[in-house]
Amino acid sequence: MSNEPRFSVPGSHRTLPPRALRQGSVGEGETIEVTLRLRSRAAISPAAPAASGLAVTARELGAPLSREAFEAAHGADPDDLRRTEDFAHEHHLTVVESSAARRTVIVSGSLADLQAAFGVTLHRYTLDGQTFRGRSGDVSVPQELAGVIEGVFGLDDRPQARTHFRLASSGPAAIVAHAASVSFTPPELARAYNFPAGVDGHGQTIAIIELGGGYRKRDLDTYFHGLGLSTPRVSAVSVNGGRNAPTGDPGGPDGEVMLDIEVAGAVAPGARIVVYFAPNTDAGFLNAVTQATHDRLRAPSIMSISWGAAESAWTGQATQAMSSAFQDAAMMGISVFCAAGDNGSSDNGSDGGSTDEAGTDGVSGGPQHTDFPASSPWVTGCGGTRLTVQDGLPVSEVVWNNGPGNGATGGGVSDVFPLPGYQSGAGVPPSANPGGRVGRGVPDVSGVADPQTGYRVRVDGTDTVIGGxxxxxxxWAGLSALLNQALGRPVGFLNPQLYALAPVRGTAVRDIVTxxxxxxSAGPGWDACTGLGSPDGERLLAALGGAAGAGPPGPEEG
Known part of the structure; x- marks a missing residue:
């Protein structure tokens, strides 16, 4: 075995943050789990179409596949699963889970055996008070599995993503005063955005991906009672040992969890909400997405993700595997909505492959980064605005940007993904980075995100206002539940439909131009700040084929 030819897994190269301090070797007897992502059986056929899907149109996507039909056509090949399991056993690893639908094999073993199996060396590092298990270089596999295993995740357990929320009280007093702070309940925003009436999301399941924190039912009961609503059905699913674990800190990940549940639940109180809790690692994030996508018991039709990081913080194998998982979701008619980030066009990114290096905050002088997973061409990226209403109706909506250090909507041009076909006529500009790359434009849509015109929520027993x-x-996930119910079918992957409607201004979204x-900068039509614009729910429903009225007039942008 020691002399067997080995091949690097494409995109597996990883670097360490420059400020990370090596603390020593890992305990080789320690046992951990590692996730292996396999190719689709469709990729084995020479006649199989390209899997990138970047030229996808609504017609090419076709009718949604059932989870069973998807597994039969696009799951892992049984022979690939067998060969991968044989490899695990040869290296003294235990197969914890093997899923053809998820194209996933999870193995466990000692760190000594795992390092030998994948040709890596692991060490302990500290960075800003956090300790993690890290690696640098490539991951390798034997020749017989080259091309079969598309990604190896979990060897390195550094934090992969961050939350994209901001507390209204977190900015300097001058910012708060300048903003003339106001706040909204989610039902108030649903009315301002003309969400469809007469539906509550009944029959729909919204999956929410969380990488930390938790919720308490008593807080949810108190919150929804205060809105005059019944508490939605909320359940938690453990992924890779993640669990519903409130920290007691409203400014920590609990703020993310509660915000997500309360916004989606207040907009669509009849929908079922399932929260998939996973560790904040590349393996945990990927497994949460694939588990939600292929969950036949709960069968989500919508997924909401508010965690992410600059594209530069991800390995190539991670962006490929995650985006492929989102493509799976699209093929099964699942709508996926991802936050575009809260740190302007730089996304606090770096070019060193780490989430831990701070970049500029909404300042154009440094390198620009889009946030992943919002930059995947298979999700609907969600940017942010500042909203002013009068008598419950919007009178002004502009790009959210409170200045350096105080938050601004993410958005820009992807360094990873090419321009998808549905954006070919949207006017996506060249990247602001040197070279002017033309790539996937982010975001696709927007909504209020400025914490000074933020959302009234309850977190850890405290009523607070959160934006981002x-x-x-x-x-948008809650709106999608309403649309699905009203249409009697899932809207599915929304982007091709939205961009097809875009030439008729005001058909389904409110254009943000300031x-x-x-x-x-924002401008008429699509832009890299707010995408196509903020929602007009009734008009969107009508455009997608449902019965709806014209709704209230749009705001005077600016």
Whole structure:
């Protein structure tokens, strides 16, 4: 075995943060789990179409596949699963789970055996008071599994993503005063955005992905009672040992969890909400997405994700595997909404492959980054605005940008994904980075995110106001539940439909034309700050084929 030819897994190269301090070797007897992502059986056929799907149209996507039909056509090949399991046993690893639908094999073993199996060396590092298990270089597999295993996740357990919410009280007093702070309940925003009446999301299941924190039912009961609503059905699913574990800190991940549940639940109180809790690692994030996508018991039709990081913080194998998982969701008619980030066009990114290096905050002078997973061409990226209402109706909506250090909507041009076909006529500009790359434009849609015109929620027994693009993803997820119920079918992957409607201004969204997020400015039509615009629920329903009235007039942008 020691002399067997080995091949690097494409995109598996990883670097360490420059400020990370090596603390020593890992305990080789320690046992951990590692996730292996396999190719689709469709990729084995020479006649199989390209899997990137970047030229997808609504017609090409076709009718949604059932989970059973998807597994039969696009799951892992049984022979690939067998060969992967044989490899695990040869290296003294235990197969914990093997899923053809998820194209996933999870193995466990000692760190000594795992390092030998995948040709890596692991060490302990500390960074900003956090300790993690890290690696650098490539992951390798034997020749017979080259091309079969598309990704190896979990060897390195550094934090992969961050939340995209901001507390209204977190900014300097001058910012708060300048903003003339106001706040909204989610039902008030649903009315302002003309969400469809007469539906409550009944029959729909919204999956929410969380990488930390938790919720308490008594807080949910208190919150929804205060809105005059019944508490939605909320359940928690453990992924890779993640669990509903409230920290007691409203400014920590509990703020994300409660915001997501309360916004989606207040907009669509008849929907079922399932929260998938996973560790904040690349393996945990991927497994939460695939578990939600292929969950036959709960069968989500919508997914909301408010965690992410600059594309530069991800390995190539991670962006490929995650985006492929979102493609799976699209093929099964699942709508996925992802927050576009809260740090302007720079996304606090770096070019060193780490979430831990701070970049500029909404300032165009440094390198620009889009946030992943919002930059996947298979999700609907959600940007942020500042909203002014009068008598419950919007009178002004502009790009959210409170200045350096105080938050601004993410958005820009992807460094990873090419321009998808549905954006070919949207006018996505060249990247603001040197070279002017033309790629996937982010976001696709928007909604109120400025914490000074934020969402009234309850977290850890405290009533507070929260903003950030974290709130926009569950807002659109709740709207999607209403649309699905009203239409009697899932709207599914929304982007091709939205961009097809875009040439008729005001058909389904409210165009935002004022403001910037650093390197990019808003303007008529799609832009890299607010995408196509904020929702007009009734008009969107009508455009998608449902019966709806014209609704209230749009705001005077600016």
């Amino acid at each position: 693009t974290s709130a926009v993803a569950p807002l 403001g910037n997020n650093g390197a990019y």
